[in-house]
Amino acid sequence: MSQTLPLTGRTxxxxxxxxxxxxxxxxxxLGAEVVLGxxxxxxxxxxxxxxxxxxxxxxxxxxxxxxxxxxxxxxTWMAAAAEWALDGHLRDALDQxxxxxxxxxxxxGLGSFGLAPQWxxxxxxxxxxxxxxxxxxxxxxxxxxxxxGDDCADFVADLETAGAEVTTVPVYxxxxxxxxxxxMDLIERTCAGGIDAVTFTAAPQAxxxxxxxxxxxxxxxxxxxxxxxxxxxxxxxxxxxxxxAVGIDDVVQPANWRLGSLVKAVAEALSxxx
Numbered sequence: 271m272s273q274t275l276p277l278t279g280r281t282x283x284x285x286x287x288x289x290x291x292x293x294x295x296x297x298x299x300l301g302a303e304v305v306l307g308x309x310x311x312x313x314x315x316x317x318x319x320x321x322x323x324x325x326x327x328x329x330x331x332x333x334x335x336x337x338x339x340x341x342x343x344x345x346t347w348m349a350a351a352a353e354w355a356l357d358g359h360l361r362d363a364l365d366q367x368x369x370x371x372x373x374x375x376x377x378x379g380l381g382s383f384g385l386a387p388q389w390x391x392x393x394x395x396x397x398x399x400x401x402x403x404x405x406x407x408x409x410x411x412x413x414x415x416x417x418x419g420d421d422c423a424d425f426v427a428d429l430e431t432a433g434a435e436v437t438t439v440p441v442y443x444x445x446x447x448x449x450x451x452x453x454m455d456l457i458e459r460t461c462a463g464g465i466d467a468v469t470f471t472a473a474p475q476a477x478x479x480x481x482x483x484x485x486x487x488x489x490x491x492x493x494x495x496x497x498x499x500x501x502x503x504x505x506x507x508x509x510x511x512x513x514x515a516v517g518i519d520d521v522v523q524p525a526n527w528r529l530g531s532l533v534k535a536v537a538e539a540l541s542x543x544x
Contacts, residue, residue, distance in 0.1 A: 275301025280540055283456045283468040285309045285475040287447070288342070289529060293469060296533040305465065307456025309478040310444045312419060314346050317440060324414075324439050325351055325360055332363040333437060334411040335403050338387060339396060341375030343416045346441045348383045361385065367414070368406075370399045376416075394527060395508060400425050409433030419444030419474060444474045450482055457483045460500060461491050467501035467536050471529070473512020476504075480516045493517045503536040505529070 278301035284293045287308035294304040315321060325347070338344050351357040364385055371377045371387035373394035380387060391398045396418075403413065413429055415422060416439040426436050447453055457479070459465050470476045483492040496502055496518050504510040506527035513521055522539045524531035 275299075276541055277302035277537055280466045281305060281459075281464060282536070283307055283460060283465045285453070285456070285468065285479055286471045288312050289471070292529060293533060296530065297537075300533070300537055302466075305456050305459060307453040308447050309450075309453045309475045309482060310419070310472070311447045312342075312442055313445055314442045315350060316443045318350065321347070321350055321440060322354055322356075324437060325354070325356055327437060328414055328439075329356060329359045329363045331412070332366040333414040334367060335406075335408065335413045335434075336364055336367045336369045337396075337399055337403070337413065337415045338369055338371045338376040338380055339399075339416045339422075340372065340418045341379040343418060343439075343441045344376055344379030345382065347416060347439060348379070350441070357383075370402060372396055372399050394506070396422065396425055400428055403429070403434075404432050411435070412437065414439055416441060418442075419472070444472070444478075446478055446482070453479065453482050454486070457486075457488060457492055460495055461488055463495070463499075465500060467503060467540055468496065469503040469505075469532060469536060470509050470513060471505045471532070473509050473515075476509070476513040476518060477516050480518075501536055501539045503532050503539070505532045 281303045282297045283305045284290045285307060287310055290306050290308060297304050348357060351360045361383055369387040371390040373391060377387055377390055389402060408429055411434055413434045414437045419442055429436050480489050483489040497520060502518055502521045504513055504521045504523050510521050510523055522535050524535040
């Protein structure tokens with residue numbers, strides 16, 4: 271006699287572009303139907319000439335501090351440097367700097383390049399990395415900050431206010447999806463009551479989802495549904511703060527900020543008695 275899977279009959283909306291298919295597999299193993307509706311697009315090397323110029327600046331004058339922000343960002347930067355035959359020079363330059371890593375993925379990216387951070391944020395939050403460097407002292411120091419998909423303007427301003435000279439390293443950006451059809455279908459199905467849970471793995475996904483709904487005059491309706499019967503899963507506190515900023519108030523967060531943990535947390539929330 272076959273056993274019913276815990277999410278049989280449930281439908282999950284996934285807003286991620288990167289690793290959305292991984293969520294589809296994980297939720298599918300639990301019996302759920304998954305609707306993929308990417309609300310952002312990750313564009314690598316949006317300005318290769320600018321990235322090369324920043325890389326050459328760092329090689330010519332290694333900064334006092336380097337912030338390794340994301341795993342995909344570190345690996346993309348190193349791959350681009352290799353294409354320019356600058357990877358060895360970049361490795362040597364970064365090896366002269368104090369490297370602070372935001373988390374295990376960024377640390378892994380550094381490790382694949384033969385580098386190790388002097389410090390890693392225990393909470394995996396960029397704000398904590400910035401505060402750590404401020405405690406060490408950034409006045410008059412040069413800081414290289416590997417950007418994630420947003421421009422990190424608040425963190426740059428925080429460092430500059432503390433007296434640092436900040437060089438940003440733009441390796442990828444988040445943009446609206448080139449074809450929003452799947453995202454708009456997810457919005458339609460959610461508003462119609464056909465989605466049991468929606469997941470976010472980055473704050474801009476939530477912002478873009480509401481922006482896309484606003485294009486067709488359904489932002490308020492969508493927020494009502496997301497703050498109602500739909501379970502909203504956020505991979506961590508930064509993502510949850512981004513959801514809260516656009517009006518999504520009640521979210522589920524895993525204690526361990528990993529994709530598998532997010533899937534488990536959403537499944538547990540859906541399994542609780544109403």
